[in-house]
Amino acid sequence: MAGFRTDTFGTRIDRDQPLRFTFDGKPVEAFSGDTIASALLASGRTIVARSFKYHRPRGVFAAGSEEPNALVTTGTGGETEPNVQATTRLVSDGLVVTGQNAYPSVDRDVGAINQVLAPFFGAGFYYKTFMGPMKRSWMWYEPSIRAAAGMGRASLSPDPARYERANAFADLLVVGGGPAGLAAALTAGRVGARVLIADEGHVLGGAIDLDDARINGTAAIDWAKEAADELDAMPNVRVLRQTAVWGYYDANVLAAFEDCSASGLTRARHWRLQARQVVLATGSYERPIVFAGNDRPGVMLVSAALAYARRFGVMVGRQAVLFCNNDQAWLNAAALAEEGLQITAIVDPREDLPAELTEPLEQAGARLLTGRVVIAAQGKKAVEKAVVMAADGSGETTTLECDTLLVSGGSNPVINLASQAGGAPTWNADIAAFVPGTQREAWVPAGAMIGAARLGEVLKQGAVAGQASCELLGLRCPLPSFKVDSRGGNLRASVEDGGLKSLFEVKAPAGRRFGKFDKAFVDLQHDVTAEDIRLAAREGFESPEHVKRYTTLGMANDQGKTSNVTGLAILAEAREVPMSEAGTTRFRPPFVPVPLGTLAGRARGAQMRPVRRSPLHATHVTAGAPMAASGLWMEPRAYPRPGEAAEKAALREAAHVREAVGIADISSTGKIDVAGPDAAAFLDRLYTNLFSNLTTGQTRYGVMLREDGLIFADGTALRLSKDHFLLTTQAAKAEMVVTHLEYLLAIAWPDLRVTVTSVTEQYAGIAVSGPKSRTLVSRIVEGRDMDNRAFPYRDVHRATVTGLPVVVARLSSSGEDGYEIYIGGDHGVFLWKRLLETGKDLGVLPYGIEATDILRIEKGYPGAAEFDGRRSLEDFGMEKILSKKKNCVGRPLALREALTSQDRLQLVGLLALDGATVQAGAHLVKGESAEKPGESEGHVTSATYSPAMKSHIALALLRGGRERHEEVLYAADPLRGTHNRVRVVDPQFYDPDGSRPNG
Numbered sequence: 001m002a003g004f005r006t007d008t009f010g011t012r013i014d015r016d017q018p019l020r021f022t023f024d025g026k027p028v029e030a031f032s033g034d035t036i037a038s039a040l041l042a043s044g045r046t047i048v049a050r051s052f053k054y055h056r057p058r059g060v061f062a063a064g065s066e067e068p069n070a071l072v073t074t075g076t077g078g079e080t081e082p083n084v085q086a087t088t089r090l091v092s093d094g095l096v097v098t099g100q101n102a103y104p105s106v107d108r109d110v111g112a113i114n115q116v117l118a119p120f121f122g123a124g125f126y127y128k129t130f131m132g133p134m135k136r137s138w139m140w141y142e143p144s145i146r147a148a149a150g151m152g153r154a155s156l157s158p159d160p161a162r163y164e165r166a167n168a169f170a171d172l173l174v175v176g177g178g179p180a181g182l183a184a185a186l187t188a189g190r191v192g193a194r195v196l197i198a199d200e201g202h203v204l205g206g207a208i209d210l211d212d213a214r215i216n217g218t219a220a221i222d223w224a225k226e227a228a229d230e231l232d233a234m235p236n237v238r239v240l241r242q243t244a245v246w247g248y249y250d251a252n253v254l255a256a257f258e259d260c261s262a263s264g265l266t267r268a269r270h271w272r273l274q275a276r277q278v279v280l281a282t283g284s285y286e287r288p289i290v291f292a293g294n295d296r297p298g299v300m301l302v303s304a305a306l307a308y309a310r311r312f313g314v315m316v317g318r319q320a321v322l323f324c325n326n327d328q329a330w331l332n333a334a335a336l337a338e339e340g341l342q343i344t345a346i347v348d349p350r351e352d353l354p355a356e357l358t359e360p361l362e363q364a365g366a367r368l369l370t371g372r373v374v375i376a377a378q379g380k381k382a383v384e385k386a387v388v389m390a391a392d393g394s395g396e397t398t399t400l401e402c403d404t405l406l407v408s409g410g411s412n413p414v415i416n417l418a419s420q421a422g423g424a425p426t427w428n429a430d431i432a433a434f435v436p437g438t439q440r441e442a443w444v445p446a447g448a449m450i451g452a453a454r455l456g457e458v459l460k461q462g463a464v465a466g467q468a469s470c471e472l473l474g475l476r477c478p479l480p481s482f483k484v485d486s487r488g489g490n491l492r493a494s495v496e497d498g499g500l501k502s503l504f505e506v507k508a509p510a511g512r513r514f515g516k517f518d519k520a521f522v523d524l525q526h527d528v529t530a531e532d533i534r535l536a537a538r539e540g541f542e543s544p545e546h547v548k549r550y551t552t553l554g555m556a557n558d559q560g561k562t563s564n565v566t567g568l569a570i571l572a573e574a575r576e577v578p579m580s581e582a583g584t585t586r587f588r589p590p591f592v593p594v595p596l597g598t599l600a601g602r603a604r605g606a607q608m609r610p611v612r613r614s615p616l617h618a619t620h621v622t623a624g625a626p627m628a629a630s631g632l633w634m635e636p637r638a639y640p641r642p643g644e645a646a647e648k649a650a651l652r653e654a655a656h657v658r659e660a661v662g663i664a665d666i667s668s669t670g671k672i673d674v675a676g677p678d679a680a681a682f683l684d685r686l687y688t689n690l691f692s693n694l695t696t697g698q699t700r701y702g703v704m705l706r707e708d709g710l711i712f713a714d715g716t717a718l719r720l721s722k723d724h725f726l727l728t729t730q731a732a733k734a735e736m737v738v739t740h741l742e743y744l745l746a747i748a749w750p751d752l753r754v755t756v757t758s759v760t761e762q763y764a765g766i767a768v769s770g771p772k773s774r775t776l777v778s779r780i781v782e783g784r785d786m787d788n789r790a791f792p793y794r795d796v797h798r799a800t801v802t803g804l805p806v807v808v809a810r811l812s813s814s815g816e817d818g819y820e821i822y823i824g825g826d827h828g829v830f831l832w833k834r835l836l837e838t839g840k841d842l843g844v845l846p847y848g849i850e851a852t853d854i855l856r857i858e859k860g861y862p863g864a865a866e867f868d869g870r871r872s873l874e875d876f877g878m879e880k881i882l883s884k885k886k887n888c889v890g891r892p893l894a895l896r897e898a899l900t901s902q903d904r905l906q907l908v909g910l911l912a913l914d915g916a917t918v919q920a921g922a923h924l925v926k927g928e929s930a931e932k933p934g935e936s937e938g939h940v941t942s943a944t945y946s947p948a949m950k951s952h953i954a955l956a957l958l959r960g961g962r963e964r965h966e967e968v969l970y971a972a973d974p975l976r977g978t979h980n981r982v983r984v985v986d987p988q989f990y991d992p993d994g995s996r997p998n999g
Helices: 036-042 110-115 123-131 137-148 178-187 220-233 301-312 327-339 355-363 417-418 457-474 532-538 543-553 564-575 596-600 617-622 646-659 679-686 731-748 775-779 825-838 849-857
Strands: 016-021 026-032 069-074 081-085 096-098 162-175 195-198 213-215 237-240 243-248 252-257 266-280 284-286 297-302 319-325 344-348 367-370 372-376 385-390 398-401 404-408 411-413 427-429 432-435 442-443 483-486 522-523 628-631 633-636 664-665 670-675 698-703 710-719 725-727 755-758 763-769 794-803 804-809 818-824 905-912 924-925 938-946 949-961 967-973 977-984
Touching: 016 036, 026 036, 036 301, 069 344, 081 372, 081 398, 137 522, 162 178, 162 237, 162 457, 162 596, 178 195, 178 220, 178 457, 195 243, 195 266, 195 417, 213 220, 213 457, 243 266, 243 417, 252 543, 266 457, 266 596, 266 905, 301 319, 301 327, 301 404, 319 327, 327 355, 327 404, 344 372, 344 385, 344 398, 355 367, 372 404, 411 432, 417 442, 457 483, 483 679, 522 532, 522 564, 532 543, 532 564, 596 804, 617 628, 617 633, 617 825, 633 664, 646 664, 646 849, 664 825, 664 849, 670 679, 670 731, 679 698, 679 725, 679 731, 710 731, 710 794, 710 804, 725 731, 763 825, 775 818, 775 825, 804 825, 825 849, 849 938, 849 949, 905 938
Parallel strands: 016 096, 162 195, 162 266, 195 237, 266 442, 297 404, 319 344, 319 404, 344 367
Antiparallel strands: 016 026, 069 081, 069 096, 213 483, 243 252, 252 266, 284 411, 372 385, 385 398, 427 432, 628 633, 664 763, 670 725, 670 755, 698 710, 710 725, 763 818, 794 804, 804 818, 905 949, 905 977, 924 938, 924 967, 938 949, 967 977
């Protein structure tokens, strides 16, 4: 193959805008609108890549996302992007492109030695070869195998490019911007439906520019441009170009990838598309025919050659042979001959072809070799000859000189999305291809993806699909008409009418070899051969899924677009079953390669987990509080006085809360609004204890379990009315709890009439704690009697503060009398200042998260360090909270003996002896010596100095701990060099009878 640029044609390039990029360090001239592949072909380059396993030279094979060969790496440094399909990436000025899977270059690759070792690299060779001779041989082989794995090399530097995520909603989503997709979008758009149309190309029309036709008197390519302009002008239509829809999910949600690399700062964008109806007009891919040496550079799909000629003004060679089995390929060859490509011969296994096909090519000087097949392509680094013989295997072979061998074995409908959202594909023997199965989502197929071959038929199906979708949406929609005059107007396209002969592979006659290392390849990217598939069948791998994994057929980044059906046909023949019984693999997303950065969008670095600040953040900073990250939130550690360390300030604040009153910012506490007629029943199923019997105006502590019976989260539910609850939970667990609730309502109990809303950011929360807290709160709360009887512990009521609505709950996490006040976030600063001003005579002071932790540990309340995802209710002595009157998530497995055993780690308190300290993370051992500590019997989870106990105290998890109170152990911390005596005590150091919160 020696491609070149013509002086004419090129509908997608702008010859007035020349560009230059480099390939393997060498400059390549291009024009605006060129793809990397078209520019490389125009430069005369033959080899653009190396294959995965054998490192065989590979050239450009296709013209779109079905390309299996031309994978390159673009960019440098952090912008390096491997495995880019050269056929889809547009050229930009200064772009750096390099070959991959080769050393030192794709032209001269030392890895080609693998071709000599080919007999050892058959299907499943890694399962058979690397098991011996020694018992642990794999450990010796593994580093080398892993180093050889993969097709490209990613950069280890941070990627500076910007990626984005976006959402779009529509009445109708049309996937595919070819003639069927355009017809569907126009039909729906003209009656006012909200339409989205997405196509992977940067120009709408699909392959319409390869058809010499007129639509309603206008050239097909001009009609497509006019249709695209009309859609762009419609306010109710959005056109997404260079956007490949790669996944179809439940509820008519589809995922798409927009390539923005040539159009601005953003490299790519991930789209989440949701539509009431979907039209799938995904078209079809031309498939090749398998024969010996069919992977050589210069072997190319005939439709691709025509695309390069018309779209980019590039001739892929100077002397071409066509090997085909269908009428459409003859029409494409005639078009190529008109463009200027010399076609020396056409090889077709069929005989008695109609004159309207043969005459144009005969007049162009082509030899018509009907009733014959190509059995091999020969050449050193590229195609130089095609070996031809009779289709029935009789007679002598003929050798044809050529630098390009164009192939066409028919078409494969692109049914990937339909399969993802529907039943198994159905084999249509008349077109020798699979077509979509039954629908599971609201989609309608149209065009070539269901076997339509003639342009008029494709347009009609698209319009009918658009009309049907509109009617399902409740819109009356007239059906447009299309008058099509086409060279292929009377195209034969089926096995029955003779327009197609079912042919997937041409086997070389027994004993004939056409090259030392020649094989017949099915999957060009992964070097899977026809013999590999037959070997898999002989070794018992008869399921397509098993064959796929054993041979890696269709597992490359092209997802088998040009190889899967051919591979299945070879498997069916080997098993001696019809294609209808052979089955297919399950089509899974993504349909096209999707950069991981696209899925992340801007959620990386600091934006991956955005820092959250409470409405009172600025107030804390102004007060001199050092801020610390607590999960995703920035919270005040303490409020030190001048010259006072934060640690000392926290101890002072904790002691002050015990003696007087303090206020703390609890805005970060997870707050979840649960409302609906079935809200109480929902909480009964969610928590271990009952909530349906909770009276309005009361609160209750509850624990949620995972399905495995271990503790998931805890918190308090505030019943604001019969059908309305406000749940609170740990800040670190808030997002997970919301997701858990939404999952249960969507999947487990969709019948429940409940809504769940995260309101963490909507409320500012302030805790008021200490013996004088009721006095302070009663001064600011209006319209509510704060007397101990009227507002007892664990009550919750709505009230106002200077006319602003608040929710006041009498709750305490400090062990003192306390209240939690929730107010709209915008009024949080006002409430904070009001409490400080009103309580001056009471000695009110703010306290931070470190004092909060001291108070929690003194009271023996477990927190995030104790709820580590491995604990059962029994571990905390909470077994009585598991109601026997109802079921809940995780209850059956929570009763397992393994989760109720008394030998498990249980919550205890630790009192440091000898004036020593205790640190979180230390292990509890019996050994007196740091050198011989003995085995670990538990570990310290939270530790602090206690102002109330005048000692260092800690919470710990100890094996069988509740039966070991008063036992003396050692807190061993070899990393920090401590080995201190501690006494095991009850975890409730302070106010063990729980009387203080009652005032």
